[in-house]
Amino acid sequence: MLITLLCIFSLVLTTRAADQVEGTWEVLGGCRLVSAPFNDGDSFLVKYGDEQYTFRLYYVDAPETSETYIDRVRAQARYFSIPEESVTETGKLASTFTKNFLRGEFTVITKWEDARGSSRNKRYYALVQKGDKDLSLELIRAGLARLYGMPTKDRWPGGLTPRTFLSRLKNNEREAQREEDGIWALATGSMQMSGLEALHSSSEADAGTEFSAGSGPSLGGLPLKDRININTATSEELQELPGIGKAYAARIMAARPIQSIESLVQIPGITANTLAGFSHMIITEDPPPPAFTVEFYTADIDQYLDTEVTVHIASVRPSDTASPETFRSVILETAYQGESGGTITAYIPDEFYDSFINYYREPGREFKGLLYSRDGEIVMVYVRK
Numbered sequence: 001m002l003i004t005l006l007c008i009f010s011l012v013l014t015t016r017a018a019d020q021v022e023g024t025w026e027v028l029g030g031c032r033l034v035s036a037p038f039n040d041g042d043s044f045l046v047k048y049g050d051e052q053y054t055f056r057l058y059y060v061d062a063p064e065t066s067e068t069y070i071d072r073v074r075a076q077a078r079y080f081s082i083p084e085e086s087v088t089e090t091g092k093l094a095s096t097f098t099k100n101f102l103r104g105e106f107t108v109i110t111k112w113e114d115a116r117g118s119s120r121n122k123r124y125y126a127l128v129q130k131g132d133k134d135l136s137l138e139l140i141r142a143g144l145a146r147l148y149g150m151p152t153k154d155r156w157p158g159g160l161t162p163r164t165f166l167s168r169l170k171n172n173e174r175e176a177q178r179e180e181d182g183i184w185a186l187a188t189g190s191m192q193m194s195g196l197e198a199l200h201s202s203s204e205a206d207a208g209t210e211f212s213a214g215s216g217p218s219l220g221g222l223p224l225k226d227r228i229n230i231n232t233a234t235s236e237e238l239q240e241l242p243g244i245g246k247a248y249a250a251r252i253m254a255a256r257p258i259q260s261i262e263s264l265v266q267i268p269g270i271t272a273n274t275l276a277g278f279s280h281m282i283i284t285e286d287p288p289p290p291a292f293t294v295e296f297y298t299a300d301i302d303q304y305l306d307t308e309v310t311v312h313i314a315s316v317r318p319s320d321t322a323s324p325e326t327f328r329s330v331i332l333e334t335a336y337q338g339e340s341g342g343t344i345t346a347y348i349p350d351e352f353y354d355s356f357i358n359y360y361r362e363p364g365r366e367f368k369g370l371l372y373s374r375d376g377e378i379v380m381v382y383v384r385k
Helices: 003-017 070-080 083-099 137-139 164-181 184-185 191-205 244-255 260-264 270-274 292-298 350-359
Strands: 028-035 041-048 051-057 104-115 123-130 308-318 329-336 339-351 366-374 377-381
Touching: 003 308, 051 137, 070 083, 070 184, 083 184, 123 137, 137 164, 184 329, 260 270, 260 366, 292 308, 292 329, 292 339, 308 339, 308 350, 329 350
Parallel strands: 051 123, 339 377
Antiparallel strands: 028 041, 028 104, 041 051, 104 123, 308 329, 308 366, 329 339, 366 377
16 A cells, blocks of 8 residues: 555656646756756756756856857857857856856756757756856856846746846856956957946046936947947948048958957057047947847847737837727837837737826836737737736
């Protein structure tokens, strides 16, 4: 009888471990890393009890360890402003860091959200903790991952709000940049490093001066979003830079793609003194879209289309756009931490329309809706529960 009960109990546990319910947070203690050829800095095979699962970290993206996904390699090279051939080498460093972090037992926190992406193996998004340390935070602080990827939509058990966690990630990235740790040692002249230098300079030059929430890191009052991208600017835009005429603008355009700001001195006629006069006015890559905005989700539309996403609303106004039956349309202006993130049409059920307009008159409130394609336009839909 006892043996029968134990067998039934074992069967229940096995069934429970194999039938995950997406959307419900679970804390898996006592996990161990399993060696696998696909393990890397942000994705790895884990053993929990008698089951094995592949998990992919929320929030961060470690460099690739091979050139299998060349588009991602190129995106990572652009983010750090390093040569593409350096990406896989730094990816191996990230893999080693994660392998060392995961020695012994650790805890996985997951909602079983599908993170398969382009991989054939089933993967789930997760946070990974060991003691009081979080792997996503540690990778960013070591300068071995970029702040890019799926964020959590809500607070996890015993955890932080997504906004607070994202703030900590950004602080860790700035610290890694400041110390030139990990990949940042190779990334002099990248947009992010330029922003860090600008922030440092403006803090020293304007100590005690308050900046508006939307100003962002700047030098001489020029926000990053207003700087000239020397890899995409027209000749006329380049000629707005001090010391750059039509001939030098043509030489800059001929030298593209430009990997770092400092490399401009290799262009005949552009001296270090000339560069010093406008280096704070340029970037080599457009700033990534702010999180929790329309531009953030549409930048990776294949991942977020037909899913519920959360945006931060700066303002809302009525729209004349034709809406589905029993719905009314509005225009949402999105922004996060003072940085504009684009507008989008949203459809609100008739019965909620008035209260919706009143509630979102106060800027900074969160709105959760279905990201959807209607008549070729990307819209959001307030889903009736």
